[in-house]
Amino acid sequence: MAQQERAIRTRQAILRAAAAVFDEYGYEAATIAEILARAEVTKGALYFHFDSKEKLARGVLAAQVPQGAVLPQPFKLQELVDVTMAVAHRLPGDPLLRGGVRLAVEQAGQGALGDGPFADWVELCTGLLVEAKAQGEVLPHVEPAATAELVVGAWTGIQLLSQALTRRADLERRIAAFWAQVLPGIAVPGVLPHLAITEHRGAEVVTAYERATTVRLV
Amino acid sequence: MAQQERAIRTRQAILRAAAAVFDEYGYEAATIAEILARAEVTKGALYFHFDSKEKLARGVLAAQVPQGAVLPQPFKLQELVDVTMAVAHRLPGDPLLRGGVRLAVEQAGQGALGDGPFADWVELCTGLLVEAKAQGEVLPHVEPAATAELVVGAWTGIQLLSQALTRRADLERRIAAFWAQVLPGIAVPGVLPHLAITEHRGAEVVTAYERATTVRLV
Structure with a gap:
């Protein structure tokens, strides 16, 4: 798998995990720790793509x-x-x-x-x-x-x-x-x-x- | 003021305070302490009318x-x-x-x-x-x-x-x-x-x- 393709897949996995956590808990109660646990990616990978909860939420909204x-x-x-x-x-x-x-x-x-x-x-x-x-x-x-x-x-x-x-x-x-x-x-x-x-x-x-x-x- | 009338006014004051707190923070982040502070009633009065956050929310919804x-x-x-x-x-x-x-x-x-x-x-x-x-x-x-x-x-x-x-x-x-x-x-x-x-x-x-x-x- 080319590096770029891997990055796109990782980003998608993070967004899907974030969306599931937002769906379940809402924005306020959602935590980056929970999103990290579900996405099964490293903390470094997550912060490389989205460096805050707000950016994760914006990413989920933009995917709509x-x-x-x-x-x-x-x-x-x-x-x-x-x-x-x-x-x-x-x-x-x-x-x-x-x-x-x-x-x-x-x-x-x-x-x-x-x-x-x-x-x-x-x-x-x-x-x-x-x-x-x-x-x-x-x-x-x-x-x-x-x-x-x-x-x-x-x-x-x-x-x-x-x-x-x-x-x-x-x-x-x-x-x-x-x-x-x-x-x-x-x-x-x-x-x-x-x-x-x-x-x-x-x-x-x-x-x-x-x-x-x-x-x-x- | 008759005792019953006073009770109704207290209940209304509590509901208005609860509604304002729910409007501002949402259900999850709202606290009874904040509602108490805004309603300016005693803790005993609040719990006499509504003994949980859920009952406060139901009261606000029923007033709609x-x-x-x-x-x-x-x-x-x-x-x-x-x-x-x-x-x-x-x-x-x-x-x-x-x-x-x-x-x-x-x-x-x-x-x-x-x-x-x-x-x-x-x-x-x-x-x-x-x-x-x-x-x-x-x-x-x-x-x-x-x-x-x-x-x-x-x-x-x-x-x-x-x-x-x-x-x-x-x-x-x-x-x-x-x-x-x-x-x-x-x-x-x-x-x-x-x-x-x-x-x-x-x-x-x-x-x-x-x-x-x-x-x-x-």
Whole structure:
């Protein structure tokens, strides 16, 4: 294994361990000692990559938006739906994502970690809505940034409610229900029937994405 | 002052102090010593009312739903909007509500405090939607419980986003924008134009409620 590749793997192992500890204990109660024990790397390696708990948290948060990766779609509204459904599908089984969500929710407005990833998600969704608007997919009153903020805010809260009531067992169903409720106020009538918003959409787009990216690596 | 009245005031003072400490430090880092110092009551008085940190947190959470109090409205959808706007209006200036929101968000799915107040809010909103449905205000596909969960989830997340991005300065505007986006998918076309969903609605309904309840007490 080349040295650079080893460094990337070590960094990933540390981030996964940190995310698991943040997910379990929250930011305040998490300790570097616990992260070190789980990552199974040397103290030197950990401090080489992240020299404070805050930097570990920022690393976990920065790893969140790439988890929204999906394949491009002809309808950009579909791609927006796909991002939200893919994250809903990945979240329960992905410690890195879970740790990031707990940090973002816990630290909202607490300052230490800034805006968290909210601003990044809003930017991603705004971009897709701007494209959707340019393609004539959305109703005239829709403002991309405002709708993006609504989507990101609602997604986050629906996730919390699902976590509180069913430990996220019904998260995908709830996000699909959210889209069923709000899309008629966003999409033009001609596009609406072409959008797939079932609760299985997350599994489908994640599988399609993984297949496509695996092929590319071979 | 009658003894009972004094006990109620002491209990309220303790709850307000506890909420402020939870709002500032979160559940884990909050201490009974700090709550005691802020409440300016004796240790005996505090333990008479709440004998653990968990009971203090439950007391703060239980005080949350009554803060959604608004006057009854002919359209029950208006009353539902009013509850969400009243809480958005009260939240930034009300330590008891702020402490409860931080606890609910932080503890979602962490177990110690159960479902938090999510289930209570969902119940309140479901009741209003059942009445709205009985009065013919909602579209045929609307299921009261599912729509109530969507509203509570979305409200919570929009609040978090507002807290992260603007320290809640734009919370009322964001909740009003949420309603503008989703009400066309909930209300029948004949009712929709009669619903007031401006960002000033919260201030109006809180003022009206306070005037009505003050008169009643005189």
